[in-house]
Amino acid sequence: MTAASITCTDLTIRFPVYGADAKSLKKALARAVSVGGALGRHAGVTDVTALEGVNLKLQAGDRLGLIGHNGSGKTTLLRALSGAYEPDDGSIEVNGRIASLLDLGLGIDPSATGYENIRLRCRIAGLSSKQIDARMDEIAEFTGLGPFLSMPVKTYSAGMKGRMAFAAATAVDCDVLLMDEWIAVGDADFQKIAHKRLLKLVERAGILVLATHEAPLLKLYCNKVMKLEGGVASEIVDIRKLDQLLKT
Amino acid sequence: METATHMLRTGQRGALFQFQMALRDLRNSFQRIGLAWSLAWHDVASRYRGSVLGPFWITLSMGLMVLGIGFLYASLFDLPLNEFLPYVALGIVFFGVMTGTINEGCETFVLASGMLSQTSLPMLTFLWRTVFRNLINLAHHLVIVVAMLTFYGYWQTANLPLALVGVLLMLLNASWLALLAAIASARYRDIPQIVVSVMQFAIFMTPVFWMPSRFGKHQVFLDLNPFYHLLQAVRAPLLGQSVQAHSYVVLVAMALLGWLVTFMIFARTRRRLVHYL
Numbered sequence: 001m002t003a004a005s006i007t008c009t010d011l012t013i014r015f016p017v018y019g020a021d022a023k024s025l026k027k028a029l030a031r032a033v034s035v036g037g038a039l040g041r042h043a044g045v046t047d048v049t050a051l052e053g054v055n056l057k058l059q060a061g062d063r064l065g066l067i068g069h070n071g072s073g074k075t076t077l078l079r080a081l082s083g084a085y086e087p088d089d090g091s092i093e094v095n096g097r098i099a100s101l102l103d104l105g106l107g108i109d110p111s112a113t114g115y116e117n118i119r120l121r122c123r124i125a126g127l128s129s130k131q132i133d134a135r136m137d138e139i140a141e142f143t144g145l146g147p148f149l150s151m152p153v154k155t156y157s158a159g160m161k162g163r164m165a166f167a168a169a170t171a172v173d174c175d176v177l178l179m180d181e182w183i184a185v186g187d188a189d190f191q192k193i194a195h196k197r198l199l200k201l202v203e204r205a206g207i208l209v210l211a212t213h214e215a216p217l218l219k220l221y222c223n224k225v226m227k228l229e230g231g232v233a234s235e236i237v238d239i240r241k242l243d244q245l246l247k248t
Numbered sequence: 249m250e251t252a253t254h255m256l257r258t259g260q261r262g263a264l265f266q267f268q269m270a271l272r273d274l275r276n277s278f279q280r281i282g283l284a285w286s287l288a289w290h291d292v293a294s295r296y297r298g299s300v301l302g303p304f305w306i307t308l309s310m311g312l313m314v315l316g317i318g319f320l321y322a323s324l325f326d327l328p329l330n331e332f333l334p335y336v337a338l339g340i341v342f343f344g345v346m347t348g349t350i351n352e353g354c355e356t357f358v359l360a361s362g363m364l365s366q367t368s369l370p371m372l373t374f375l376w377r378t379v380f381r382n383l384i385n386l387a388h389h390l391v392i393v394v395a396m397l398t399f400y401g402y403w404q405t406a407n408l409p410l411a412l413v414g415v416l417l418m419l420l421n422a423s424w425l426a427l428l429a430a431i432a433s434a435r436y437r438d439i440p441q442i443v444v445s446v447m448q449f450a451i452f453m454t455p456v457f458w459m460p461s462r463f464g465k466h467q468v469f470l471d472l473n474p475f476y477h478l479l480q481a482v483r484a485p486l487l488g489q490s491v492q493a494h495s496y497v498v499l500v501a502m503a504l505l506g507w508l509v510t511f512m513i514f515a516r517t518r519r520r521l522v523h524y525l
Contacts, residue, residue, distance in 0.1 A: 012259065016523055018435075083255050083368025086519045091258035098255065102366045109290070111297050116290070123286045124363060152297075 004096035004175035004206030006081065008056035012089035013073075013080055013231075015048045050076040053090070054233040056226070060175075060206030064236065065222035067213070067246070072228040074211035078102055078178045081209060096175025096206060099125065101183060104165040114149035114156070114164050115140070121168040135171050142197065143167040144190065159186050166194055170201055177205040182217050218242060255368060263515075270515035277372035284373050288380035306388040314340055314392060321457055332459075334396040338483045339456035341389045342415075346422050346478060347447045349382045353426025354433040354440035361525035371514075371521060375430060379423050397486060405488025414481030414491070417499045421478060424506040431510075431517055434524040450475050474502055 051073045058064055066074045079085045080092055082100035107124050108117055118139055122132045140149055143163045145156075153161060162185030183198060184191055202208050202221065210221060218225060219239060227234040227245050237245060277284070296302045317340070318333040325332075353375070357364065360374040397403050433439040454475040455463075463470060470476050477495040484491045517524075 016520065018524065079366055080257070082366055083257065084365050084522055086257050087259040089259040091256065091260075093257075094255040098368070100366055103362070106362055106366065109294055111294050112290070116293075120286070120290055123283055124367065124369070126280075128282070129286075 004060045005094070006056060006058040006176065006207060006209075007093045008054055008081075008090065010090035011051055011054040011056070011077075011080065011087050011092060012049065013051040013076055013085055014088045015050055017046045017048055050231050051080065051228075051233075052231045054228075054231075056233070056236070058207050058209070058224075062206075062224055063202070063208040063222045064210070065218040065225040065239070065242075066209065066211040066228060067218070067225060068228035073231040073233075074228055075102070075180055076231075077228065077233075078180055078209065078211055081176070082178055094176060097126075097173065098176045098178065099169075099172045099174035099201075099205070100178040101169050102178060102180045104162065104169055104183065104185070106169075108153060108161070108165060110154035111152055113152055114143070114145060117153055117164060118149075118168040118171075121165070122171055125169070125172045127172065139167045139171050142193070159190075162186050163190055163194075170197055173204070174201070175206045177202060177208045179208070179210045181212050182210060182214075182221070215242060215246065266515045266518070267512075270511060270518055273370045273372055273518065277370035277376060280370065280373060281376060283369075284376035284380055287373075287377040288384060291377070291381050292384050303384075303388055306385055307391050310341065310344070310389050311392050314396075317457060325458070325462075327459070330400045334400050334402060334487065335459070335483070336457060337392055337396045338486055339479060341386070341393055342418065342482045343451055343454065343456050343475070343479055344389070345382050345386045346418060346475070347451065348385060349379055349419075349422040350425045350429055351440075351444055351447055352378050352382065353429040354443055356426065356430035357434045357521060358525060361522075364522050364525060371518060372427075375423065375427050378426055378430075379419065382422075383419075393486070402487055407485040407488065410485035410491070411482055414483075414485060417481050417496075417503060418478050420503040421474075421499065421506060424503070424510045427514060428506075428510045431513060431521065434521055435517075454479060471498075474498065477502075 054073075054077065066077065068074050076085065078100065079102065080087065081094060082098055082102065083094075107121050109120065112120070115136070118136070119129075119132055122135070122139075123129075127135070140146075143149065145160060145163060148156070148160065149164070153164065156164065166183060166185050183194070185194060208221065210218070212218060219242065223239050224236050225239050225242050225245060226236045234245065292303055296305055299305060301308060314333075314337040318329070318336045321327070321336065322329045322332040356374050356378045357371065360377075363369055364371065364374075397406060429439060429443050433443075450473075454473055455470070456479065460467070460470055460476075471494075477498045480495055481491055481499055
């Protein structure tokens, strides 16, 4: 039994938005010279508060659905949970191995072969070369691409690419699974087996955090739901109260 | 994704805390040093994919350049070929590794933005990726170095252990310069252009293609050029010459001070770097 858990306390994340202007050294120098001081140096850098005071407590067995309009902070929260964004205030604590399936295209090199890409993706995910060797057959079989795996990925169709990326990304063991939209790739047949594989992964993982706009998906996979609005989170409620939450 | 099973991120500030977090990044990057190797190998392999000679294009193009410049300058300056050709070959090879590391340092974080913005991989992993990639290039160039030293009979007098110390000092210094370039380039997109110009200028100002003895009474300018010391520490032992003691003082001091300052900058900007990209 895994003792996976996620705790966020008063999590606040602010983005400094460096305009196209601010990235030029000339502008920065000009500002430093003509204005000077702390105020001058901060000119042109706008802070956007992406998450504000989010409190979150999840334990093994929790499947949290994140809802909210575009730009409400869902992806930011997922990235913060994956460890990429650090809080400006508050804290995030995650127990357990994290797998973030935020972007299937992560680390894909189109000129490399399918095998090489699977290997690279698994290395990034934290598997050792030995572990990858041990799993390669299973991953290769799952993609159903057979001899095509020895060809460069750029020769693949979008669907084939999706199959390859999906198989590699889901070959991990994890306790906490982060997903931005439920992943659906490939044709109807593949979607069926992909669905099963993903469900198995979710079952093995203690915690799932899934951001999506689709209510049916939420009802299917999640047992809890949280709504984000302009970076402010609602309380976590039972999935049966989803309709109520959607109306507010 | 993290292999560790516990992750704690807080909004705590303060110089000490930031320094500890930067140290942790460094530690994690060493723990997963194999990943940096894999990425570096992948970079080299994918650059030469589909070409017949593969990575040996690195060797071939370098060999052609060395021969061309060697023969031309030897006759222009009226220098004996057996002295000048190995001299220039070693100069170009080792200066090239230094330039490559620093120039590619600029793209270190920018190219890794995808991975940095959705995983908790240590940032310094990508610095080691750049350094390793250039080490792999150097390994291909070593063919030329060995050929030159053997052909012109420098093998007996070459001081290999001392040359290795020189390579180590060069890597230590090039890697902090690369990290500094990486941080600055992530924030300001003009930096790569500046770095390329400076390194181009440096290759002509440093005795790569010419002998320092020709410099006459302007020797003092050589001592002020850090690249001169970096290059001498590797090249001189291989050619059976001695390295001036003060070169080592300069190099060690530069490595320590450079890493200290750059690491402080890294500690201060680390949290923000992902937002720069």
